Amino acid sequence: MSDTSLTVAVIDPSRARAAILEEGLRAAGIGRVVVMADTADLMERVAALAPDVVVIHLESPSRDILEQMSGVARHVERPVAMFVDRSDATMMQAAVDAGISAYVVDGLRPERIKPILDIAILRFNAFSRLQRELSEARGELADRKLIERAKGILMSMKGLSEDEAYKQLRKKAMNEKRKIADIARAIVTAADLLG
């Protein structure tokens, strides 16, 4: 896709996510992509930019500003409308799943908007997948550190080898149907309090 005559504004409380979408739209040949901060003067800035399409994250409180800029407000020169493709319920669902809504200048043809939404859906989904993986990785790392500390406590208090300490943790976790990291956390907390 290459739609060099279009101006697209991106509004997202997450700067990182906005940057990822911006890059995707640029790579697809969109003429002008502008990331806008979610601040109180947003309406003035949108009116000044006069974008053809605004892609806005569902978590942005500024969506209601764009709704007010729709046809009902007579002073707005280029009225916008929420893009709802009634013929394509699957795409609407996918957009909301990804956290996206779009507002378009009245009269812009749906076939010019769909590729933009497709890119936004792909990019936002990729972003949340990355975020999930990152937080899982962080959680695993934190768990591993806890288990190391708990092993150390058991080794010094009970004179166990590292292997024996780990086996005791694992046995306790199995007996209590809990995760090893939970048992480790309890040991570390207790040692902090008593130590």
Add this chain to the structure above:
Amino acid sequence: MRLHLGYVPLCDAAPVIAAHEMGFARAEGLDLELTAEPSWATLRDRLALGYLDAAHILAPLALASALALSGPPSDLIVPLSLSLNGNAITLSNPLWATMAPESERLADVAGAFARMAGARREAGRPLTLGTVHPFSSHTYQLRLFCEAGGLDPAAVRLVAVPPQHSVEALSRGIVDGFCAGAPWNAVAVAAGLGRIAALGCEVAPDAPEKVLAVAPRLEGAIPPLVRAVAHAGRWCADPANRTELAHRLARRPYLNLDPHLIARTFEGTIVLDGPGREREAPDYLRLDAAAQEPRAAHVGWILSQMRAAGQMPAEDLLPAAEAVYRPDLYAAAGLSPA
């Protein structure tokens, strides 16, 4: 049964929050999962597309969603009204000082506002007022406030201001005033930035404000949900429970604001300005039993306001709108009469 309910963090979300917090839902065999929604548009879309089972929503937006005037088409229904009134119009301190109304009576205040707004319009610098969404009683109350002073509402610019931006918008001069629900007017007054010029209950007495909109697919779960939220609303309206209610609402994840500020809303003691001038308005926010029936008269009022604001297509949508409100489901919930 687990139900997912959306709300926007405001004082008038009290009935849905209390239904969960005070055990009214559990008593009906329901487990409510509440989520604070970041905007009315997102709440509307999540309800329309089935991500939410029910929601605390602006009454006009519920109708606009069901009539396909706003957002994706939806089949929501309204079996319960949550509140009447609850809004106020706050003007910036400089604007209020320039207006210098003869008295605090609505006619004098609206008249003084109209003269200022007219002059600014003549000068090519129209006043800008903030609402919360085009389909809101706030929009209509601002229009009625203009008309009360003999001003054509088209003489002012109407923009939307998300409530959490209202204080900043006022301080930076992005708006000259705004109409919002509690507690945001009190927040602007406490910040020393605004003057409450008129209460919603004076501009349009007993105007329909928020409703409980539900997805009809809930079927058998609707009567217990209506009972739980209605009983919670009546609990909220009882003066004996105000302190506890204000403290619960003030916490995270709900309003996360000063409980005293929230309590004043329920007491109907409204602080109007920085020096602390007060007005007693027992009907400032009505959550009582008599406010709960979803009435055809409310639908009529909202549609006439939509029409006046140029939000309606030419066709007659009144029969379709009346079908959205379900006093029969309210009656079927078997609540004791108001």
